[in-house]
Every structure is written in structure tokens, then in C-alpha cells.
Amino acid sequence: MGKVKPPVVNRSLWSWILTSNLKLQALLLVVIVIAVFTRVLPLEMQKRIVNEAIRFGELELLFRYCGLYLAAVVLAVSLKYLINVLQNLIGETVLADMRKELYHHILTLPLNFFRKTQPGLVVSSLVTELATAGNFVGMAIAVPVTSVLTLLAFAAFLLWLNPLLAVISLSIYPLVLFLVPMVQRRANLANKERVDVTRTLSGKIGEAITGIHEIHGNGSYRIENRKYDKMVEALRKVRVSWNLYKFGVKVLNNFFNNLSPFLIFIVGGYLAIKGRLDLGALVAFISAQEKLYEPWKELIEFYQVYQDATVRYSRTMEYFDTQPEHTLEPEDREPYELAGSIEVKDLSFVAEGGIQLLDNINLTLKPGEQLALVGFSGSGKSTLAQCIGQLYRYTSGHVLLGGKEVKDLSKKDVIYNTGFVSQTPFTFEGTIRENLLYSCAAVVNGGETLEVEAMPSLDDMIETLQQTGIFVDVLRFGLNTILLYDEHQELAAKLVRVRENFRRDFGEELADYVEFFDEDEYLYHSNVAVNLTFGSANKENYTVEKLPENDYFRQFTDEADLTRPLLTLGADLCRQTVDILGNLPPENVFFEQSPIGPHELEDYKELAKRIAKKRLHQLTSQDQTSLLRLALRFTPGIHKMVRMPSIFEEFILESRALFKEKISEDDPKAITFYQTSEYIYSKTILDNILFGKTKTVNPHAEEKINQSIIQVLIEEDLLETIVEIGMEFQVGSKGDRLSGGQRQKLAIARIFLKAPGVLIMDEATSALDNNSQSRIQGLLDSRWKGKSTLIAVVHRLDIIKGYDKIAVMKAGRIGEIGTYEELMNRKGMLYELIYGKKAAV
Amino acid sequence: MNSSMERRQQSESSEFQQNLEELRQMDFFSALSIEALKVFAYLFTREKFKPGDHLIHQEDNDGKAFYILSGTAVVVRQDERGETNLGEFGEGDFLGGLALLGDMRRLFSVRAHTDLLCLVMTREKFTKAIEQFPELVPRVMETMVKRVRLWEKRLLLEHGGLCDQCRKKVGVSLI
Structure with a gap:
């Protein structure tokens, strides 16, 4: 990557022209110069046709000039099209770059920033507001150069035709140049306000859609409608005045442009009547003068686009002009491999508005030790976990991870050495497999491809699925897959065999639960x-x-x-x-x-x-x-x-x-x-193996059927194949095709798969049923103890006995810290939390 | 093969009608309006259990109630000391009803002892149905109160000489 690049938010609009495709820009310029020439040529031909061909009755000349005229017109049109193509290419490329760079920048901004920034706002900034800026860069060289050159060419031509008339008709432009910016300034002010109002509006829409369940739950349609309608009205007002000023510029320009033929008619007509100007010259002059209008209009439009783009661009960039709190990647070195020790010294975290969320926290963990953070909600336990995981930048004190100050580590150092499972983990659209490999891929190669040797093997993945208890779910996704005739004939043949074995081995036992075909x-x-x-x-x-x-x-x-x-x-x-x-x-x-x-x-x-x-x-x-x-x-x-x-x-x-x-x-x-020997491609794998219908919805009967199917699949060595198919299950947008528990298990699984030296789990099992929760706790006690340092924010107190240390937090401080026995014997805060206030007395 | 034989031997009335007959003999349902009775008879499903199958699993929040049509079931509790057998249910017993009213993580397991045929109702169906017949709500509460009182009365009568420790814990009907 480049050396020290200024962050995208500090780049000026003009700088994008320099980084745009300069070869294309140069080509564009050349094309434009030729185009200008082709615009002047018809005028000269027009004059010659009247003055030479028609006047002297020269047919041959007439045909030649008309031929040249036609050629010039065709060429001019083609070049105009070419110019548009080039502008479009340059503009869209720059726009794409702007969108990419700004997006890349936005993703690195601190979490705090997104507390007050609605997703809708980011969307409208990236999608709508930047579009004009890209448009502008495409035009930035071509349009002013064309227009100015054309203007100059015509002006020169006019001067050559008749200096006096030329000076008269050009005299209006300085006046326009003085008046237009005055109106434009007002338009800009309105535009700035429009950008802001649009931004709040997008935010509002985003908020309402995100919270739609709350709106439905409370039936608060009217409240939300009122808020939204008010903003739309505000937007309407500001848009009306913005548009009025924009039209004002156009009207002003039109008026002066139409004024100049009037001057020519008066003066030129007078001169022609007096015989001091020949008719052909006057006709040519009037034509040429009319042609001034086109480039001039383009120039004014360009000016308006420039103004609009500047306002939108700067407004957008200003908004995101925040710097990431941590560098992304270390310079000139590989990421650290840190020992899993954690030392927190005098740690404080003061949020915006001076609210002290953490107050003078001290604790130490040796590599492999496990710490449970407990306490009422709002006591700061999640904040502490997030500060240690570098999700928040603590305001004073130290967090040392393997002896290094977390604040100074790069993001990459942190993700190399820690794994964070948040309270409400997010599942991205894609397959189970992609989500499972999400954390590993980010570490291994920035997620460029999933097929890398350093990535976990299928066996690793399956083991993790089993550990976190999502294996059965994934297997079910696999079993519910409909195979394609063109791709899976071999597997289908094996599954027919599985069907036969299933019937043979379990047919009798399951006869009460399944009605076989x-x-x-x-x-x-x-x-x-x-x-x-x-x-x-x-x-x-x-x-x-x-x-x-x-x-x-x-x-x-x-x-x-x-x-x-x-x-x-x-x-x-x-x-x-x-x-x-x-x-x-x-x-x-x-x-x-x-x-x-x-x-x-x-x-x-x-x-x-x-x-x-x-x-x-x-x-x-x-x-x-x-x-x-x-x-x-x-x-x-x-x-x-x-x-x-x-x-x-x-x-x-x-x-x-x-x-x-x-x-x-x-x-x-x-x-x-339905024939025992035929695979049914319109049915799921499960239906094909079962080859019948279940008679009951009793979960325990289903469990029995599941177990039997798994057993047959194992015997045929197909279990992994089916799970692999299940891992291709599309989880839907935000993982909406998974249950809350499945999403949480998947989030834990992706961190377990990464196997970091430090595990931070922020109420990571809160959405799980008791069995799954105990299973994962058991896993932490047995498999991870001594290997990975664990910091777990826990709200269920019956699972904390196995932790090496328990810290009870209250109002941003650690009230007491020690082993379960120590704290229980002391009958202090933990005892109170577990048995209630009364019991503690 | 078996099941079709069974079916053919049964009388010509539908399962729905059979359920209706059963409900008419049950304390809680017998006095319902015919309209409500039909809906409940429709919503109850029949389930068969084989010896050893669980109707209820300790720690589960299954939200189901069972009315035993035939067969017997045993109640057990699992704790650190192992499994304790606590009693038996048989034909005509209605169990698990409290789970229809609200979340109830089971304190006991219930297992089929013989082949068992049950009418099963789920909390979801029950609450939705009760919404449709709000006149049933006082009846539900009355029945529950009656059953809790009866339970404790029986406990006191049958085990009058409870151990001292246990005696201190009675009084569930005072909640």
C-alpha cells in the first residue's frame, strides 16, 4: 500500500482529479480540442455557402461546402458522445474510489462514533451525497476546458467577422459573472442545510426500521409518523428554496444570453441597412453568436455542479472526520505473539459527558487463568471487558496484555491474541461456513479467500460445531437440503443405501414414530x-x-x-x-x-x-x-x-x-x-432417508429418529458430508434464518475455532438454554483452562464456581475479588448477589 | 400394519368425537359451553408413549399438560444423590396443568411405566384458546386453587406424622 496517505476525510475535492485516470483526462482534452474545431467549421461553411456558392451560382462549390458541413456535424456529434463516454468513465471510477475509501475509513471509526450515528445516515452519505462529487470529477477538466475553448474560439471568430459587433455581444458576460455567484451563494447555503436535513431524515428512517418491532409492539405508528412527517416537511421547504435559487441562476443566465441577440439586431440591422455590413456576414454573425449560448450554458451548469459537489463533499467528509482510536496494522513488523497475561492498573474510563463508567480498576491474571466478572447491570462489567478487548479506549490507567499496553497496540495485534464474543453477536449474510471462519479468516489473510492452508480443517470445524452444540443444527440444515440431480448423483446413490440400512436397522424400533412408505x-x-x-x-x-x-x-x-x-x-x-x-x-x-x-x-x-x-x-x-x-x-x-x-x-x-x-x-x-431404490430429488435428504412421515411432534421421538439417522450416516461414513452440506446453509440477512441461540453458538464457535490466547466473553451464553450453557461452561472449565486466559462477563451465578477468580463489580469499581470459596466465606457482595440481601444479614 | 388394524377395530366415531367424550368426563371441562368444549377437544392431541419414554423431562420448560387415557407413569426426581421415585400417575389423571399457565422449568421427570396413551395440550394452544373464551379464566383459577388445597390436604391426612423437618416446610396452600 501507499506510504503515508492523508485520511480520505481530509482530501480536497480537487485532489481526486489528480488521482483520477490522468491518461483518460489527457485523451479527453485532445478530443475536446478537436471537437471545438468541428464546432467552428460549420459556421465558416455556412458563410461560404451563402457568400460564395449561392451568390455566384457555383453548384460544385455548394456541394463541396455542404459535404464538409455534413462531415463536420457528424464528427461533432460523435466527438460529443466520445466526450460523454470518457467523462462517465473517469467520474464513475473516481466515485467508486471515493465510496470505497470512505467506507474503509468509516469501518475503522471507534464504536463511540456509531452510538450517535444512525446506519441510514452512513448509507445516504455513501450512496447519494458522493454521487455528485464523482460526477464533478468526471467533468472537472473536460467541461471547463471545452466551454472556455469554444467560447474563445467563437469570440475570436466573432472578432474576426466584425470587431464592433463582437465587443457588443461579449459585453454581457462580465455582468453575468458578477451576478451569478451572488445567487449561487444563497443556493449553497440552502444546499448545506438540505444535506444536513437529508442526513437526519435518513437516520430517522434507519432508526424506525431497526426498531420496527418496538413500533408494532407499541402501536406507535402515529408517533413515528409525526416525527418523520415533520422532517419531510423541513426537507421540502429547504429543497424548494434550494431549487428556486438554482433556477434563479438559470433564469438570470438565460435573460442575459437572450439580451445579446437583441443588441446585435439593433446595431447589426442598422449597419446592414446603411450598407456597411454584408448580409452573409450578418447571418453568420447571428449564427455564431447563438452558438455562444451552448458553451456558456455548459459553463454555468458546470459551475453549479461544482458548487453542489463542493457542498455535498465537504459536508460529508466533515461528518466522518474522526480518526480511528487505534492503528490498524503494525508498521514494519509482524503482529506480536503475546503471552496471555493481563494486568489492569488504575484503570478508569470516562465516557462523553463526564460519566465515569470505570473507576480505578486493578487486577492481574496469569496466562490461562479464568476470571468471572459479576455484578448488577450497569456496574461496568461489560465496559471493563470491552476496554481490555480494545473496543473502547480507556481514558486513564493501564491495561497490559502480555506486558504491552493495549492502548498502543495495533488492531491486528489485538485480534491476533484475543477473541471477543459480544453479548449480541452479529451474524453476516452468507453461509454457516463463512460465518464460522469469519474470525479466522480475518486473522489469517484479511479474509481475501477462504481456501488457505492456514485455515482450520473440516475436522476442526466439525469438532468446534460439536463443542458449541450447534452440530445437530448444522446437521439438520444439511439433512433438509434438496440435492440437485446434476451435481449429486453419487451422493444420492449412497443415500439410497442409507435409506435401506435405516429401514433394516431401525424400521421396527421406530415403527411407532415413523410411517414408512x-x-x-x-x-x-x-x-x-x-x-x-x-x-x-x-x-x-x-x-x-x-x-x-x-x-x-x-x-x-x-x-x-x-x-x-x-x-x-x-x-x-x-x-x-x-x-x-x-x-x-x-x-x-x-x-x-x-x-x-x-x-x-x-x-x-x-x-x-x-x-x-x-x-x-x-x-x-x-x-x-x-x-x-x-x-x-x-x-x-x-x-x-x-x-x-x-x-x-x-x-x-x-x-x-x-x-x-x-x-x-x-x-x-x-x-x-416412491420406490425404495429411487432417490427423490424433489425431497430433502432427510425425507429420502426416512422414506416416510413422522407420526408425532413429540421432541423426544424426534430425538430418537435423529439419533438413529446419525448412526446410519456414521456407518456409511456420510455424516461429515451431510454436515459439510449443512455448512453451506444460507443464514439470511443478519442471520435471520437462525434462532438467537444458534447465532450465539455460532459466534462462540468462530472464536473457539480461532483459539486465541485471551478469550473475552461478554455474557456470551445468555441466549442459550441451560443444557447448552452448561455444555459450554464445561468446555471452558476443561478444555480451555490453563490454555487461554478467560475473562467472562457472567450474569448467571450458578456457573461461576469453576473460575479461578471472581470479581464483583459495583458502580464501576471492583467491590471484591477472589476465589468462589473465599468470597462465599466472606459473606460479602457475592454472597449477597447469590442469596439476596435478606440472607446476607 | 398394526396401526391400521387398530384403526379399523375402533368405533366409527372420529378421534375428535372420542376426545369430546373424554373431556365431558373431566372435572374442569365438563361444565364448558359446547362451543368451547369442541375447540378444546380439537386442540388436544393424542400421543402414545412406550415404557421408559419421557412425558416430562426434569429441567425442561416444555409447557405441556397430559391427561392419561390408559397406562401408568412414574414421577422421579434426579439430584446429586441420584434418582428418587416419587409416585405414580394412572388412567384419568391430569398432570402438568400448571405449565399451561406460565413458564415452568420442571422439577420432576415423568416416565411411562407401561404403554401409555395421553391427551396432550400445549401452553401455546391453551393460552390462545383461553383468549377466545375469557369466561373460562375464573374457572381455571378456581380449579387450580382447589387442586393445590386438595393436594396439601391429602398430604396432611396421609402423612400426618411427617418428620419434624418436613412439617416445617408444609403450607404451600398458604402462598
Whole structure:
């Protein structure tokens, strides 16, 4: 990287021109000079056409001049396009650079900065406000040079045509140059205010969206709307006046530009009438004079863009003109490898506004020792952990990590030697694997690529997943994956074998929990549609929801004499379900055991009324389709309001064979039949192994099934493969497809994988259930004790017995520190925290 | 194969109707309006347990209540000294009801002793259903109070000569 570069926020707008692509800028200049020439040429041709060709009736000359005129016009247009292309290239490149550098800068700013900066504000700064600045750099050389050169060329041409008229028509420009900046200054003021208001507005939007659950929770739409509307109004006002001043500049400019032909008509007309000016020259002069308008307008527009860009650019850069609290990388040396000792001496931290968050803290930890920080919330325990982890810059005292002052270490030194798990860990969009390797990748190579030898192996990753208890979740993600025919045929073949083994080894044991697919049996835990087709639809119109409208299928049910029994079943389901659920609100919990969905209830209520009055065959075909839909969804294992007549089962079993026969002939690709030897690509791996449906939602039964599947997978040596597939699970934006506990486990896992010398855990297990929490505590006690120094902020006091030292914090001070036994014997603050105030007396 | 045989042998009424019959015989539900009764009969699901299966796991917050239709279950508590057997539930017993009302990390485990068939209700379903029939709330409270009192009364009658240590701890109905 470059030597000492000034931080991006201190760069001037002009400096970007110098660092832009100078070759392109030079090319642009050359193109422009040629372009100016091509603009003047038509004028000369125009004059010659009138004065020489037409006047003397020279046809040959007329054609030649007209030809040249045409060529010049075509060339001028092409060059204009080329100029635009070049400007665009330069401008967008610079804009991209600005955005990158500013973003890189913003990410290094201290956490404090972001306490008062809304994400929306950063977004609007990076996305909107900088755009004009980039635009400006693209124009910065080309436009003023073109315009000035064109102006000069035309001015010279005018002077050459007629000095007197030229001086008259040019006389207006000094006046414009005096007036325009006066108006522009007002526009700038309004613009500055606009940037500020837009910024607050973006912040406000960002805040509202981040806190949307709170708004919904409190129903505070109006409060938020009021706040927002007020800001939008303010923005409207300032934008109106900004735009008015901008238009003012344009109007002023227009007025003076239109004034100058007026002067020419008066003076030139007079001269022509008096015979002191030939007509051709006057026509040429007026044309040339009109052409002054274009470059002049461009120059004024450029001036406005320049002013706008300056305001936006400086306003934006000013806002982010804060320096990082720590250097990012050490200069001229590799990052330190520090021993894990920690020494805190007279440490104080005073936050903005003079609030003393930490007051004279002293403690020492030998490498491998474990410290628990306990105390009420607000006692400063998290702040202390964050100061030690260099997340906050302490205001006085010392924190020595392996003997080095933390304040003076570079960020890289710190991430090499410590791992921090925050209270509300963040999961980034991407796969589990990417998130798992996040901390390691940052250390190893700045995250440029994940495939580096120094990175943890698959075995390491799997071990960590197991330790933190997220293994089963990842395995489940893997099992819930749908394989692709083109990519996974080999694996699919193995999974068919797993299916066979699973059935052989566990079929009997699990018979109470799983209903296996069996071609000769009715499946009570699958719906009627599946029982009929006995396969999985490959085409959309063969899915349960589409079958009732599928003409082929309807024809089949007619032929198989199934339509009437299905309609009867549908009508029965409709009547019974409406009778039970008729008056309940559309909440999911009521509809889990119903064939009617929460939002269909109203329609089926109406339908139930019609059924009561009419015979089934009298119903409209739409009503029949609705009933058929219910019948096809009917799953006796779930929908208990209707009992399925056993004669119906046999009927369906008969039709199953018939349907298979027919569809295999008519549309063999439509359905993959459930056959023990076939992998079903439209279903998940789990469904394929299970090859049946679970009969219960009982978690312990599920656990049993899981264990059995894991065992079979281990036997076939496929467990790691499935977990590897599971690690490709996309966690969603902010990890929203994971539960809070899973996110926290993942955050712990990524630090464990990095295995730093110092572990700092800020209530890192608060979102976990008891078992997971104890598991991780057990791991800290056994695996990490003596290896990594641990500082854990703990709010659950039943897990602190194993720590070497416990520090009880109160109001930013350490109230007492010692081993669990010492503190309990002393019956001081810890005793009080555990047994309550009363017991301590 | 087994299960289909079973099904065919059962009477022609649906499981929902069977549940309805069961609820009518239960103290708490018997007096409900027919509309509420139907909803509860619908929301109760049947679950089978094999000997050794857990209905309730100590330390879990499962939020479930069970009504035993057939079979027996044992209550045990696990602590530092190991497992203590604390009693038995059988046909017609309703257990775990307190967990329907609020968070309840289980202090005991309940395990099926024989093959067991239960009606199961979850806290989520129960609270949502109670919202729909607010007239049930006083009934729920009344039933709970009655059961707590009965519990302690039985304890005092059956174990009148409790050890001195234990006697000091009675009085749960005074909470």
C-alpha cells in the first residue's frame, strides 16, 4: 500500500482529479480540442455557402461546402458522445474510489462514533451525497476546458467577422459573472442545510426500521409518523428554496444570453441597412453568436455542479472526520505473539459527558487463568471487558496484555491474541461456513479467500460445531437440503443405501414414530393426494394444491369413480372444521390440525352454508374444486375431526395402482414414485432417508429418529458430508434464518475455532438454554483452562464456581475479588448477589 | 400394519368425537359451553408413549399438560444423590396443568411405566384458546386453587406424622 496517505476525510475535492485516470483526462482534452474545431467549421461553411456558392451560382462549390458541413456535424456529434463516454468513465471510477475509501475509513471509526450515528445516515452519505462529487470529477477538466475553448474560439471568430459587433455581444458576460455567484451563494447555503436535513431524515428512517418491532409492539405508528412527517416537511421547504435559487441562476443566465441577440439586431440591422455590413456576414454573425449560448450554458451548469459537489463533499467528509482510536496494522513488523497475561492498573474510563463508567480498576491474571466478572447491570462489567478487548479506549490507567499496553497496540495485534464474543453477536449474510471462519479468516489473510492452508480443517470445524452444540443444527440444515440431480448423483446413490440400512436397522424400533412408505399400505400421515399418486410431483400442476384444477387428474378421478367419494369426504371435512373453528380468529395455532388454512376459513364458511342447502352434484364446479382440495389435503394422522371410512382406503389403494399405470404412459416425468431404490430429488435428504412421515411432534421421538439417522450416516461414513452440506446453509440477512441461540453458538464457535490466547466473553451464553450453557461452561472449565486466559462477563451465578477468580463489580469499581470459596466465606457482595440481601444479614 | 388394524377395530366415531367424550368426563371441562368444549377437544392431541419414554423431562420448560387415557407413569426426581421415585400417575389423571399457565422449568421427570396413551395440550394452544373464551379464566383459577388445597390436604391426612423437618416446610396452600 501507499506510504503515508492523508485520511480520505481530509482530501480536497480537487485532489481526486489528480488521482483520477490522468491518461483518460489527457485523451479527453485532445478530443475536446478537436471537437471545438468541428464546432467552428460549420459556421465558416455556412458563410461560404451563402457568400460564395449561392451568390455566384457555383453548384460544385455548394456541394463541396455542404459535404464538409455534413462531415463536420457528424464528427461533432460523435466527438460529443466520445466526450460523454470518457467523462462517465473517469467520474464513475473516481466515485467508486471515493465510496470505497470512505467506507474503509468509516469501518475503522471507534464504536463511540456509531452510538450517535444512525446506519441510514452512513448509507445516504455513501450512496447519494458522493454521487455528485464523482460526477464533478468526471467533468472537472473536460467541461471547463471545452466551454472556455469554444467560447474563445467563437469570440475570436466573432472578432474576426466584425470587431464592433463582437465587443457588443461579449459585453454581457462580465455582468453575468458578477451576478451569478451572488445567487449561487444563497443556493449553497440552502444546499448545506438540505444535506444536513437529508442526513437526519435518513437516520430517522434507519432508526424506525431497526426498531420496527418496538413500533408494532407499541402501536406507535402515529408517533413515528409525526416525527418523520415533520422532517419531510423541513426537507421540502429547504429543497424548494434550494431549487428556486438554482433556477434563479438559470433564469438570470438565460435573460442575459437572450439580451445579446437583441443588441446585435439593433446595431447589426442598422449597419446592414446603411450598407456597411454584408448580409452573409450578418447571418453568420447571428449564427455564431447563438452558438455562444451552448458553451456558456455548459459553463454555468458546470459551475453549479461544482458548487453542489463542493457542498455535498465537504459536508460529508466533515461528518466522518474522526480518526480511528487505534492503528490498524503494525508498521514494519509482524503482529506480536503475546503471552496471555493481563494486568489492569488504575484503570478508569470516562465516557462523553463526564460519566465515569470505570473507576480505578486493578487486577492481574496469569496466562490461562479464568476470571468471572459479576455484578448488577450497569456496574461496568461489560465496559471493563470491552476496554481490555480494545473496543473502547480507556481514558486513564493501564491495561497490559502480555506486558504491552493495549492502548498502543495495533488492531491486528489485538485480534491476533484475543477473541471477543459480544453479548449480541452479529451474524453476516452468507453461509454457516463463512460465518464460522469469519474470525479466522480475518486473522489469517484479511479474509481475501477462504481456501488457505492456514485455515482450520473440516475436522476442526466439525469438532468446534460439536463443542458449541450447534452440530445437530448444522446437521439438520444439511439433512433438509434438496440435492440437485446434476451435481449429486453419487451422493444420492449412497443415500439410497442409507435409506435401506435405516429401514433394516431401525424400521421396527421406530415403527411407532415413523410411517414408512409402503406401496401396499394406506399412509395415515400423508395426505390423500400422496396416497393416490404415491410419489412426489416434479411438475407444478401435480402438487396437492394444483391437482384439483388439473384436467388430467380430474378426468382420472372421474374414470376411477373417485370424484364422488372425494367430494363427500371434502364436504364432511368442510362441515366439521367450520363447526369447530368457525368463530376463531385466523391464528396459526388453531389451524395446525385443520385442512382449512387460517385465511380460507371465511370462504369455507360460506361453502358450508351452500352444502347444507344443496346436493353435491348441484354445486358449481368452483365449489366442487374447493371441496376436492380439502379432500386431497386430508391427512388422517393430523386432521382428527373426520374419520376415514375403511372402504375409502381400499378404494384409494386400488386407484393408486391404476394412476401409476396411466401416468407412466401419458406423462412419465410428472411424478417420481416412491420406490425404495429411487432417490427423490424433489425431497430433502432427510425425507429420502426416512422414506416416510413422522407420526408425532413429540421432541423426544424426534430425538430418537435423529439419533438413529446419525448412526446410519456414521456407518456409511456420510455424516461429515451431510454436515459439510449443512455448512453451506444460507443464514439470511443478519442471520435471520437462525434462532438467537444458534447465532450465539455460532459466534462462540468462530472464536473457539480461532483459539486465541485471551478469550473475552461478554455474557456470551445468555441466549442459550441451560443444557447448552452448561455444555459450554464445561468446555471452558476443561478444555480451555490453563490454555487461554478467560475473562467472562457472567450474569448467571450458578456457573461461576469453576473460575479461578471472581470479581464483583459495583458502580464501576471492583467491590471484591477472589476465589468462589473465599468470597462465599466472606459473606460479602457475592454472597449477597447469590442469596439476596435478606440472607446476607 | 398394526396401526391400521387398530384403526379399523375402533368405533366409527372420529378421534375428535372420542376426545369430546373424554373431556365431558373431566372435572374442569365438563361444565364448558359446547362451543368451547369442541375447540378444546380439537386442540388436544393424542400421543402414545412406550415404557421408559419421557412425558416430562426434569429441567425442561416444555409447557405441556397430559391427561392419561390408559397406562401408568412414574414421577422421579434426579439430584446429586441420584434418582428418587416419587409416585405414580394412572388412567384419568391430569398432570402438568400448571405449565399451561406460565413458564415452568420442571422439577420432576415423568416416565411411562407401561404403554401409555395421553391427551396432550400445549401452553401455546391453551393460552390462545383461553383468549377466545375469557369466561373460562375464573374457572381455571378456581380449579387450580382447589387442586393445590386438595393436594396439601391429602398430604396432611396421609402423612400426618411427617418428620419434624418436613412439617416445617408444609403450607404451600398458604402462598
